Amino acid sequence: MIIHLDLDCFFASCERLRDPSLIGKRLVVGGRGDPFIFDKNPAQAKKLITLNSGAFVPALFHASHNSNHYFNDENTIRGIVLTASYEARAFGVKTGMSLHEALRLCPDLILVPPNHLLYHTMSHKLMEYLATLVPVMEQYSIDEMFGDLGGWIAEEETERFVIHLQKQITERFNLPVSIGASTSKWIAKLATSAAKPYGIRVIKKDNIKEFVNDIPIDDFPGVGKAYSAKMANYGIKTIGDAWESKILITSWGRAGQDLYARFTGSDNESVSARQSRKGIGISRSMDHPVKERSELYRRISVMVRHWSHTIIKLGVNPTTYSFSLGYENWGSSKKQYTTYRLFNEHFIQHFAHEKFKELDLYPHIPVRYIAMSATKFIHHDPKTFNILEYHNDTKMRNLTDALTKMREKYGMDIVRGGGEL
Ligand SMILES: [Mg+2]
Structure with a gap:
């Protein structure tokens, strides 16, 4: 299963x-994270760090219940709901809704700004733990995982194991x-949705038809708007309807055949244990686009410091980096680079500055958006790294590790880079 x-x-x-x-409260996580990231005087941020340092979180992003940063210049609330607690969902609050709308539905809602490093760290720890219990695990998203019990847990033991x-x-x-559990990935995912919140649901092969019969087609994972509309035109509203329309759906080429196989749980798609974390990135949109290049590069330094800390904390070594700049009313400039270097903060600060300078094709136009991400992780095998740089990178990596320890203890702003002054 x-x-x-x-x-x-x-x-x-x-x-x-x-x-x-916050337990039992009507709560949403939403709006913007780390509102103080670009503060030149980090005193306020530091205070927040000590207040919010929990058992798990290295004090990187600063959450606060002070909601001033939720408001823009016109004093209207901004941002969207990323996650709502079930207590808030009871009032109709949903993911993707504007905070403004959420507060209208539930005026005493508690807003918490997102703390993505905490979520990544928890997700990563959970995956590591699950890998000790289930031989083949696949991370599907930050909060969803697939596992293959085949050859490990007997089918009739599934429920007990789950x-x-x-x-x-x-x-x-x-x-x-x-x-959720079933004989295919997508039926298992559907079983989870039916079990929420805090439930379990095991769907045996012979019970799939009965289980999916009345579920609306739009609830099936991965059915896009186009197919949903196409099926609606033929009167296919539920997955049960789709089962009855094999000839029609499979006549829509490869995509239709794949879709039909998924509906019936006969797709045979495997759980793949590949490292499926897409990458580690950080991006910021500016309310007021930045024209001054010295300020732009100061902000880039701040972002690289936080980004680098996250990469080190997750214990990965990226080999591909992408950077992008968005211009005010002008489109954007974006590029990806591959380099085999032992990851360290000194390297990535220099590398990022060099590449952003190359990318900044219109240095007289204000920048409204900065983004950077790292992918293609490899293990720390010296053979694969750039030999010329390896010795120096090892020294710099030791320094980075020492900085990481200090920042965990005293906060992200305790040591800042020269580029930020
Ligand atoms: Mg979830």
Whole structure:
């Protein structure tokens, strides 16, 4: 059997780990993260760091219940809901809704700015733990994973195993999770949706038809708007309807055949244990585009410092980096680079500055958007690294590790780079 795990209101659950007073409250995570990241005087941020340093989180991004930063110049609230607690969902608050709308539905809602490093760290720890219990695990998104129990847990033992798994995750991580199981990935995922919140659901092969019969077609994972509309034209509203329309759907080429196989749980798509984390990135949009290049590069230094810290904390070594700049009313400039270097902060600061200078094709136009991301992780095998740089990178890496320890203890702003002054 294939299992699918989906953490219940994951970002909100993570915030509750940090601040248990949020348990049971109507809560949304949304708006903008780390509002003080570009502050020149980090004193205020530092205070927030000590207030918010929880058991798990290296104090990187600063969450605060002071909601001033939610408001823009016109004093209207901005941002969208990333995750709502079930207590807030009872009022109709949903992911993707504007905070403005969410507050209208539920005026005493608590807003918490997102703390992505915390969510990444928790997700990573959970995946590491799951890999010790299930031989083949695939990370599908930050809060969803697939696991293949084939050859490991007998089919009739699935339910018992899944109950055990849910209990273990609750005990170790204090995170509520829902788990679905079936003979295919997408039916397992659908089973999880049916089990939420904090439930389990096992769908045996012979029960798939009965289970999917009345589920609306739009609830099936990965059915896009185009196919949904196309099927609606033929009166196909539920997955049960789709089962009855084999000739029609499979006549829509390869995509139609794949879709039909998914609907019926006969797709045979495998759980793949490949490192599926897409990358680690950081990006910021400016309310006021930055024209002054010295200020632009100061902000780039700040972002690289946070980004580098995250990469080190996750224990990965990227080999591909992409950078992009968005201009005010002008489109953007973007490029990807591959380099085999032992990751360290000194290297990435220089590399990022050099590449951003190349990318800045219109240095007289204000920049409204800065983004950087790292992908293609490899293990620390000296053979694959650039030999000429390796000796120096090793020294710089030791320095970076020392900085990482200090920042975890005293906050991200305790040591800042020369480029930020
Ligand atoms: Mg979830």
